[in-house]
Amino acid sequence: MPKIITLPGDGIGPEVTAAAVEVLREVAPDLTFEEHAIGGAAYDAHGDPFPQRTRDALEHADAVLLGTVGGAQNSPWNSLPRPMRPESGLLALRKALGCYANLRPVRVQPGLEHLSPLKPELARGVDILIVRELLGGVYFDGDRKIDGDTAYNTMRYTTPEVERVAKMAFWAAEQRKGRVTSVDKANVLEVSELWRRDVQALRDREYRSIHLNHEYVDSVAMLIVSDPSRYDVIVTENLFGDILSDLAAVIPGSLGLMPSASLGDGAGLFEPIHGSAPDIAGKGIANPAAAIMSAAMLLRHGLGRSDAANAIERAVALALREEPTRDLGGQADTKTFTNAVLEAMGTPVG
The missing domain is CATH 3.40.718.10 (Isopropylmalate Dehydrogenase)
Structure with a gap:
């Protein structure tokens, strides 16, 4: 049993x-x-x-x-x-x-649009899966310290870490609408440049049927509540995923409606x-x-x-x-x- x-x-x-x-x-x-x-x-x-x-x-x-x-x-x-x-x-x-991949569904059930603070036409039909990397990045890196008036935390990722969570996102997308949005901040962060490079390379190598696009985290933070239906599967690193999934929780109407699965x-x-x-x-x-x-x-x-x-x-x-x-x-x-x-x-x- x-x-x-x-x-x-x-x-x-x-x-x-x-x-x-x-x-x-x-x-x-x-x-x-x-x-x-x-x-x-x-x-x-x-x-x-x-x-x-x-x-x-x-x-x-x-x-x-x-x-x-x-x-x-x-x-x-x-x-x-x-x-x-x-x-x-x-x-x-x-x-x-x-558990390196955290799956957080953001779904507005038919007939429950009135629970959302968004306009019914925005909330209706929303069905997003956020795949958050869970074992890397700034939360887990050991290079951290408070030293007097200075403090630092380090965000670090390796190609294998990026690829394994991206595979989970592509697998999920294959069972849904076949669309993945990879979220990063590649215009200012080197770790995000690596993230974007590795996600794109994996898609081109093994998941060519999946439509992949890349968006900056600040843009997604706006669009996920102003145009949530544009998203199917979102994949991102630990810190960004934590914040975005809590933000997206407002769409169904309450954090009390948000389950998750952490797989690995x-x-x-x-x-x-x-x-x-x-x-x-x-x-x-x-x-x-x-x-x-x-x-x-x-x-x-x-x-x-x-x-x-x-x-x-x-x-x-x-x-x-x-x-x-x-x-x-x-x-x-x-x-x-x-x-x-x-x-x-x-x-x-x-």
């Missing part, structure tokens, strides 16, 4: 992860689940944001379902040495799993992209939609069960129409929304 390691994490993570697990148990009763600690909760319990027992559990995982990591800006965790902070545990988790060498990592929202943690009002849709991505990309994934996504879309959560202008709390998803899937709710 497939084993799913769950890492609820911090803030609202345990609440939305529990909702996702409840849906997974109904649609895939053969799955087994094993819970472990990550982030601030792991530091509090074990003195390490990514403890050894969690590392060891990953060796036997078929997929990993993550909640959220981190606390409020004034959290005591933020005064810890950087390697002990919750976010360092998340970066170490991604590296341990070899081993078990995939599946998580909502929203934060830990400590201000509402424990109140039972968090929107679990992104966590539940991350569970759908787990089924599709982690276990090869597309039919079950499609069933969850259809049920979430119906629940969003009938029982929107508070962040979307509705009244549904976490449990009410989860029950609406289960009912939409045909599961009796007691």
